Amino acid sequence: MEVKVVSRSGKDLGTFKVPQEILVKDFKKKFSEKFKNWGPERQRFCIKSTTGPVVDNDSELLVKFLGEERVLCFKDLGLQLSWRLVYMIEYAGPILIAPLLYYFPKQIYGIETVKTPTQT
Numbered sequence: 001m002e003v004k005v006v007s008r009s010g011k012d013l014g015t016f017k018v019p020q021e022i023l024v025k026d027f028k029k030k031f032s033e034k035f036k037n038w039g040p041e042r043q044r045f046c047i048k049s050t051t052g053p054v055v056d057n058d059s060e061l062l063v064k065f066l067g068e069e070r071v072l073c074f075k076d077l078g079l080q081l082s083w084r085l086v087y088m089i090e091y092a093g094p095i096l097i098a099p100l101l102y103y104f105p106k107q108i109y110g111i112e113t114v115k116t117p118t119q120t
Contacts, residue, residue, distance in 0.1 A: 025058035041080045045072045
């Protein structure tokens with residue numbers, strides 16, 4: 001089976017010869033082997049055009065999404081951040097700022113404070 005891939009702008013990215021029973025995730029790996037700067041997590045494929053149905057289930061057969069024309073439209077999703085990194089960025093601020101406010105009040109507020117046992 002041959003699958004033609006075009007970019008959002010209509011540029012032909014090539015034709016891929018793939019087996020009939022290839023999964024979407026395996027096709028994404030094959031695509032990223034040819035185009036090294038677009039890893040599988042950066043890829044989004046639509047059927048025939050950018051407004052067509054999205055090929056979104058990686059565990060499904062690719063042939064299930066394709067029609068007779070076998071044309072996929074590729075879109076680069078850009079750099080993707082993991083949820084772990086997003087969590088770390090979100091919570092790093094309060095974790096770092098709270099001790100600064102507690103231990104350095106004279107430098108921040110300009111006055112010396114007395115720490116009571118209930119504050120610790």
